[in-house]
Amino acid sequence: MDEKHLEDHFNEKIDQDVRIEPKDWMPDHYRKTLIRQISQHAHSEIVGMLPEANWISRAPTLRRKAAALAKVQDEAGHGLYLYSACETLGVDRDTLLDQLHTGKAKYSSIFNYPTLTWADMGAIGWLVDGAAIMNQVPLCRASYGPYARAMIRVCKEESFHQRQGFEIMLTLCKGSDEQQKMAQDALNRWWWPALMMFGPTDADSPHTEQSMRWGIKRFTNDELRQKFVDVSKPQADLLGIKIPDPDLKWNEARGHYDFGEINWDEFYNVIKGNGPCNKQRIDARTKAWEEGAWVREAASAYAEKKTKQQAA
Amino acid sequence: MNNWPLWEIFVRSKAGLNHKHVGSLHASDAEMAIQNARDVYTRRNEGVSIWVVESKHITASDPDDSDPLYEPAKDKVYRHPTFYDLPDEVKHM
Numbered sequence: 591m592d593e594k595h596l597e598d599h600f601n602e603k604i605d606q607d608v609r610i611e612p613k614d615w616m617p618d619h620y621r622k623t624l625i626r627q628i629s630q631h632a633h634s635e636i637v638g639m640l641p642e643a644n645w646i647s648r649a650p651t652l653r654r655k656a657a658a659l660a661k662v663q664d665e666a667g668h669g670l671y672l673y674s675a676c677e678t679l680g681v682d683r684d685t686l687l688d689q690l691h692t693g694k695a696k697y698s699s700i701f702n703y704p705t706l707t708w709a710d711m712g713a714i715g716w717l718v719d720g721a722a723i724m725n726q727v728p729l730c731r732a733s734y735g736p737y738a739r740a741m742i743r744v745c746k747e748e749s750f751h752q753r754q755g756f757e758i759m760l761t762l763c764k765g766s767d768e769q770q771k772m773a774q775d776a777l778n779r780w781w782w783p784a785l786m787m788f789g790p791t792d793a794d795s796p797h798t799e800q801s802m803r804w805g806i807k808r809f810t811n812d813e814l815r816q817k818f819v820d821v822s823k824p825q826a827d828l829l830g831i832k833i834p835d836p837d838l839k840w841n842e843a844r845g846h847y848d849f850g851e852i853n854w855d856e857f858y859n860v861i862k863g864n865g866p867c868n869k870q871r872i873d874a875r876t877k878a879w880e881e882g883a884w885v886r887e888a889a890s891a892y893a894e895k896k897t898k899q900q901a902a
Numbered sequence: 903m904n905n906w907p908l909w910e911i912f913v914r915s916k917a918g919l920n921h922k923h924v925g926s927l928h929a930s931d932a933e934m935a936i937q938n939a940r941d942v943y944t945r946r947n948e949g950v951s952i953w954v955v956e957s958k959h960i961t962a963s964d965p966d967d968s969d970p971l972y973e974p975a976k977d978k979v980y981r982h983p984t985f986y987d988l989p990d991e992v993k994h995m
Binding site: 611613614615660663664667670671674677683739740743747886889890892893896 | 905906908925926927928930931934941942945946962964965
């Protein structure tokens with residue numbers, strides 16, 4: 591079949607919501623876009639473990655510690671599901687990791703902010719995982735089969751992440767003055783970076799149209815961001831803390847909350863590598879990779895030895 | 903990964919059900935593949951048994967052959983019980 595015919599057939603499947611599977615023909619650009627999108631997502635899961643790791647040994651109770659451990663372990667798992675999905679597109683794991691370590695591949699800029707207090711664990715679960723879920727749920731219907739299947743697993747597991755975060759916030763907000771202040775301070779620091787997680791405005795997001803045509807994006811950045819603001823405001827009211835945005839108010843005519851302008855200079859600056867923790871995060875990943883080299887080599891040597899013994 | 907091979911993971915969710923493909927992972931040998939599969943794919947009681955198969959040992963049908971392979975079954979409605987007209991009085995059939 592010629593290229594034109596193959597592409598028509600591919601588009602037909604997309605239009606009919608038939609999933610594309612690894613061995614099916616797909617346009618080169620679709621493959622490349624997916625590799626970029628899925629690997630960025632995988633890297634975000636892996637780097638996302640770092641801001642929380644620091645708090646596992648500092649969790650205030652055993653219950654919180656067990657939850658933090660389970661959450662971080664889930665994130666490792668989510669990274670692995672996504673790396674595997676990405677590999678079905680013909681790129682190997684080492685290449686993906688190398689792209690992360692050399693800064694060629696991006697990850698969510700939210701993980702370049704520091705976690706200063708225990709309340710940050712609450713705010714991250716509530717807002718960062720909340721925003722991630724809002725992004726991810728529509729991707730359970732992504733046109734690429736392995737990606738959609740990975741997202742279904744991720745979404746099923748992620749729900750507890752957000753709930754445990756909200757519970758941490760709720761406990762702090764019902765606590766002493768000092769604890770309430772801690773919760774408010776965490777909200778102040780995480781609110782705007784959480785809104786940035788949805789990416790540039792639709793006007794500045796040139797790939798959105800193509801990605802929506804391909805069914806690897808189901809809603810635009812601005813649509814998802816609005817939805818996130820709409821659900822988060824009543825949640826903040828319930829906690830009794832204030833979202834740090836003087837322009838946030840209900841717009842009866844739109845049926846949505848209006849909200850203030852995002853500091854896009856900050857957004858692009860963090861993406862470029864100048865956030866508070868960019869260097870620290872990549873250094874930690876590279877160090878883990880390099881210092882783990884002997885373990886990977888030893889396991890390979892052991893496997894090789896066993897194969898030889900079996901052959902003999 | 904120093905060329906650790908890729909393994910396909912199959913999990914039996916409970917006794918009496920078949921093993922089902924759940925995803926893949928890298929491991930240096932079969933034993934490690936099972937250990938990793940347990941951590942990656944059964945953190946919430948998803949399974950009671952795991953199979954691991956090195957991906958290179960799987961032979962898959964070619965998607966381009968789907969028409970000749972699966973088309974012939976489509977016009978054979980007589981393979982289904984509802985194809986046969988029986989009076990309502992016939993019971994237990």
